[in-house]
Amino acid sequence: MIRHPQAGYTRLEINNHKGDMSQEKPSPMPEDKNFSAINLNAAGIDIGADRHWVSVPVGRDNESVRSFGCFTANLYAMADWLKICGVKTVAMESTGVYWIPVFQVLESCGLEVRLVNAHYVKTVPGRKTDVLDCQWLQQLHTYGLLSGSFRPQEQICVLRSYIRQRDNLIKSACVHIQRMQKVLTQMNLQLHRVISDITGTTGMAIIRAIVTGERNPDVLASHKDGRVKASCAEIAAALTGDYRLEMVFILQQELQLYDFFQIQLSACDAQIEQCLASFGSKVDVNASPLAKPKRRGKKQPGNAPQFDLRSELYRMSGVDFTQIDGLGAVSVLTLISELGLDATRFPTVKHFTSWLGLCPGSRITGGKVKSSKSRRVVNRVAATLRTAAQSLCRSHSALGGFYRRLAARLGAPKAITATAHKLARIFYRLWTTGNLYTDPGLDAYEQQYRDRTLKNLKKKAQAFGLELIPISDPTECVS
Known part of the structure; x- marks a missing residue:
């Protein structure tokens, strides 16, 4: 076994170090004869908020453990000391975002850096x-x-930062939408009862008119868009309420904050468009144009970028991932910004689904299966795939039929996980091969399910010494 570093201290030294732990002198690490060293030039770093503790192999310097501050000059001094000690690879443990500056500085200095999950190395007693x-x-x-x-x-990390900031802006804007909805309800303006989205064309026109001082319900209802199903009389009845001065003031401020985040969102989309343009092209869009979108007649989501995102993603990746049922252009943008374009980082599809936490677990003790639940992970890719899987509940596709069949048998939560797992496998296959995705259709899936069920029934009948005989007329009943 590998011994914990505490084993390098005697009992007397441990008792003497109950005071200021920052002044302790590290003792040499005991070598274990049962293991062979693989990384002879390895170092370990424990990341802190204000100081970083670095350990190098014994004999490389007078002190095998040193601490460095968190300033940029200290980080470069750390890199220089590691090079002097002959270190080639570094493993660090951290929580939060304190590791990012250290990672970038050491990587820029030519060192191999590995960020280790603290959960995997913290369960050591002592x-x-x-x-x-x-x-x-x-x-x-x-x-x-x-x-x-x-x-x-690094180029994907830049895109990922923009996409995560975009998500934060959308979440912040949603908070002010909820507050506007609360103010309207307090004034008994039931606008959400007659229109589906208060941030749409009709809803925003009515809210802006209220803020500017309009109180006549009929005048407010005249802002109705032609696509709204509710009549002007119904909208006017919903807008008859108690226009309290303080509530209108709060509505005005929340509207201004919502508009501010929309301006910031547009600026972020401009940066994302420039970032996507910096990627190389894997396919000529003019020579190999995109196929028509599968979801015709449906408008883009309200928070979708205003430029042609689908064409940009197809140009830089060489694959039209939006042909997969449940994945739109915004979802594909999130996946690429988190995964990148290099599929070789995941050797097999099993590695990929295991990293996502979508594959069944295998917790076996004493020959008994204790649990087969999927591992809990905090992963934006997995969350995006689960959302896409949930959107397939009414899809007339093979994936939609797969989801509905599992949901009827196992329930919605397990069906979402299983469908997300299938979406991950399809995405990985397109990601690695660059092939096109073709939906076999709902009828083909149902026929495949019937054939598989019939095959299983024949096997069971043969196990009991029986034989299945198809009837010529399906309406006949066996007495």
Whole structure:
């Protein structure tokens, strides 16, 4: 077994170190004869908010453990010291975003950096200090027992930052939409009862008119768009309420904040368009144009970018992922911004679905299956695929039929996970091969299901020494 760094201290030293742990002197790490070192030039870093503790192999310097500050000059001093000690690869443990500056500085200096999930190395009994943590990371990394977390290429990281900021802006705008809805309800203006979306053309026109001082329900109802099913009389009845001065003031401020976030969202979309244009082209859109979208007659989501996002994604990836049922252009943009364009980071589709936490678990003890639940992960890709799977509940496709059949048998939560798993496998196949996706159709899926059911019934009949005989007239009944 590999011994915890605490094993390098005697009992007397441990008792003497109950005071200020920052002054402790690390003892040499004991070498384990049962393991062979794989990374001889490995270092371990325990990331902190104000100081970072670094451990290098014993004998590389007078002090095998040193601490560095969090300023940029300290980070470059850390990189220089690691190079002097002959370190080639570094493993670090961190929570939050404190690791990002360290990761970028060390990587720019030519070092191989691995970010380790703290959950995988924290379950070690004994006293916990920063010195022991960095020594423990260095020893585990020396024996090749640590795997780094997934991090896409730098160009994808830039796009990912824009997309995450865009999501934050949308969430912030949604907060002010909810507050406007609350103010309208307090004034007994039941606008949401007669229109489906208060942020649509009709809803925003009516709200802006209320803020400017209009109180006549008939005049407010005249802002109705022709696509609204409710009549002007119904809208006027819903807009007859108590226009309190303080509530109108709050509505005005929430509307201004909502408009501000819409301006910021447009600026973010402009940056995203420029970022996408910087990617190389894998296909000539003019020579190989996109096929017609499968979802005809449906407008783009209200928070979709105003430029041709689908063509940009097809140009830079070479695959039209929007042909997969349930995945729109915005969903594909989220997937690419989190995964990147290099599919070789995941050797097989099983590695990919396991990283997403969508595959069944295998918790077996004493020959008994304790649980087969999927692993809980916080992953934006998995969340996007689950949302896409949930949208297939009314889809007239093979994936829609698959979801409905599982939902009827297992319930919606398990059906969403299973359908998201199938979407992940389809996405991975297109991601690695560049092929086109063709939906077999709902009828083909139902026929395949009937054939599989009939095959299983024949096997069961043969096991009991029976034989299935098809009847010529399906309306006949067996007495």
